[in-house]
Amino acid sequence: MGGIWGFGVTALIQQGTWRPGPPFDDACGRRGGNRVFAQISRLAAEVPPTADFAGVDRLYAQTGELARAHPGTAVVRRIGTSRLGEPLWCLTVQGGPEQVVVVAAVHPNEPVGGLSSVRLARVLLADAGLREELGCTWHIVPCIDPDGTRLNEPWFTGPMTLESYGRSFYRPAPDEQVEWSFPLSYQGIFFDRVLPETVALMRLIDETKPMLLCSLHNGEYGGVFYYLSRTTRALDAQLAALPVGLGLPLHTGEAEAPFIEQIAPAVFRNFTAEQELDFMLELGLDPARRTAGASSGAYAARYGTAYLATEVPYWADARADDHAPIEMSYATVLAKRGECAHGTVDRLSGILGSVRAELTVRTPFLRATEAFLPYLADAAEADLARAERPGTERPAVVAERFHSISGVQSARIRLGGMLLRALAAEIAVGHGTPAVRAGHGRLTETYAGWLAEAEMPQPIPLAKLAGVQLGAILSTAVAIRYAAR
Known part of the structure; x- marks a missing residue:
């Protein structure tokens, strides 16, 4: 999940302040946004079945094959090195002046994003018309934490049960997580132990100054939900429709923390590290016990970057809604x-x-x-x-x-x-x-x-989870692009 530990504390991401009202929604419809939303919903439903999650080697092999197959449009380049010395790779798909960064494995126990990122690249490379419509150049990082991902790979294949998952589970300590080791200074709380993987992501953000940063997450039980820094009624409706159209429930219960604003069903407002620290102080908890830094969304906000985090569960449960x-x-x-x-x-x-x-x-x-x-x-x-x-x-x-x-x-x-x-x-x-x-x-x-x-519900087909993330990325990019036109 998006939080530091994924058990009830969400990601420390920069809260946005812009939320257009009806005029934007009307413009989106007039200028063709609804038509593109319909196309995106179809693409989300067409993700082919897959039996297991992709490990680090497979993700890198697939992105390399895509770049070699589309030499005029795609290129793979190294953006950094992991703590254990593994290269970090980014696939760039040319498509227009606006920049979008998509990052998977920000938490290495959340491998749905690896599937989604490769599918996104395939869809973009297969459809020049879609690339032109979106007008974006895409920087896709299929695995930003290969070291941690490899420690989870034993449960990536075979039937996924709570036991196989739990006995091979790994989630890094908060100050060892890429998503939460961005610099932070607030009321005496200071963090600057920036990881090499985080430095690589910082450089990518600094270089591209993206209009949109997409962080791919997944949880365990329940329904689909999202975090957004910028949204509209049209986008909220589209994001809710994507999982429903695939037969998945929405998460409309509690937010991961009580101070998080719910914008719409299953859509929550991003929030700052400062808000979480203030909440801890309000409850009489020592904020110094929070050992992480800020997030990628907080860092990218300096460029006016919009932020999307998608949260999809492994196991569906109607009680979430x-x-x-x-x-x-x-x-x-x-x-x-x-x-x-x-x-x-x-x-x-x-x-x-x-x-x-x-x-x-x-x-x-x-x-x-x-x-x-x-x-x-x-x-x-x-x-x-x-x-x-x-x-x-x-x-x-x-x-x-x-x-x-x-x-x-x-x-x-x-x-x-x-x-x-x-x-x-x-x-x-x-x-x-x-x-x-x-x-x-x-x-x-x-x-x-x-x-x-423990209760053991039926796992969700992985293609549906990747479809939700693919649809959410494209839908949010469309909403932002049409707002700027």
């Missing part, structure tokens, strides 16, 4: 979520504490677990504090309860899986001390229990 009241107050929903999250933190922290003195390998899995446990503890405290606020005694709705249950389930599957990988790494390198083996055994038992309790 169900607003029927339930026989439980919203305060109770919040309190239960806070209590369950606290229980998860206590269990994982207890196991980690029992082996910490024995650990010798500072794996990415260990660093991430250590970093995310305080975030989950703060989220639990925030929920408990909000449960005491006036107005929360109202009846909750199905979507709110679903968001609560799925959030705790996600935290357990993700964090428990990464700690299991950290302890297994100690054993694999020959350091399976009695304490490490005992901790691994306790966590294995706990994790099996969490998996048994």
